[in-house]
Amino acid sequence: AIMAEITRRLSDGPLKGKHILVTSGPTHEPIDPVRYIANRSSGAQGTAIAEALTALGAEVTFVTGPATAPRPRGARLIEVETARQMLDAVQAALPAAAAVFCAAVADWHVTNAGSSKIKKDATGTLPTLDFAENPDILATISKGADRPPLVIGFAAETDDVIAHATAKRARKGCDWIVANDVRPETGIMGGTSNQVTLITADGAEPWPLLSKSDTAARLAARIAEHLT
């Protein structure tokens, strides 16, 4: 972390002095003290994006759920567990020149989460979980008072990727959507490569299959181009 900080401070990159927020990883929504609901996300793409932005001179705040990927070097790190905690951390970290919402945030949390472990009983009765929607972090920030000048969301889709992602961009009010196809057969989730489509006001721009670090470098370069 010290080396990365030195690198960043010495860096005369195009993002020097710009504060950029990156969210990453899954969120975990508790059911009881030992069980939770999660989204599949290693956090690898988010870590790579934070490091690519840092390499261009940005001051990165990295808000992450419980991801298995290593934490990015050179970023200010904030660890959270749930979607509600992530929104609080994001709001506290603003203002920023740009925000990249890479985290796979759970859409729902369990409202009747227990403080004791739910026990199986002999009657075979099954648990009833009551759900409530989590705050929509991307939409909240995109439409909020402290909106960064550039807001980028991610869309993990299993079908009609471009149509769903284009609709998501309009609905959330963000500037760009980085869309990808997470059907298990693509191997993207948990893998080292990514194939994304960048959705902007100008339309859909498919990127080639790249390593997650090359995808990150390309996105960081686009952000730098936009902000400078």
Place this chain on the structure above:
Amino acid sequence: AIMAEITRRLSDGPLKGKHILVTSGPTHEPIDPVRYIANRSSGAQGTAIAEALTALGAEVTFVTGPATAPRPRGARLIEVETARQMLDAVQAALPAAAAVFCAAVADWHVTNAGSSKIKKDATGTLPTLDFAENPDILATISKGADRPPLVIGFAAETDDVIAHATAKRARKGCDWIVANDVRPETGIMGGTSNQVTLITADGAEPWPLLSKSDTAARLAARIAEHLT
């Protein structure tokens, strides 16, 4: 892995030639292609137990869910995701001289898991998840035809640890239960130490707070004493 295998083959330990099955990690029960329900379990205790048994000369089959802990050196490794897959893998691995069921297996799976990502819709409608009980791996093996001579279960409890674990031993039909208190304030889940109580036909025997590797070594020694 090669070094561990050499160590094992050179070992003239008390468990030489004994096949021992160890399960470890959480199971993940899919909700849809990107979401799942899980138990909190790093797999650290299971990996430590497998390595301690290998060090005493045992031939270990290690059946693990998606755990973040490193895989044990010197064991035959079988990776699974769900409880139903874990039971299949365990049954296929028998017979064994002993089985240590250390995995934090989900008690339920979602019967209406989707093959496409569940979308939030504008109406705010929330998902309904239907649950069914997972097979009880510990009870199935304890009461099955291929029952290993020594069957050891784990009990992760948040209250009345000894009472719950003693009842569990009787209900499941296993020989020993390794019980621990997983209330968040103990720091055991996700931590490096463990404080367990061994429940046998003779009663409850509290062990001191030990590192997970010392807990594993003590359990492996008890298994060796019992089997030889």
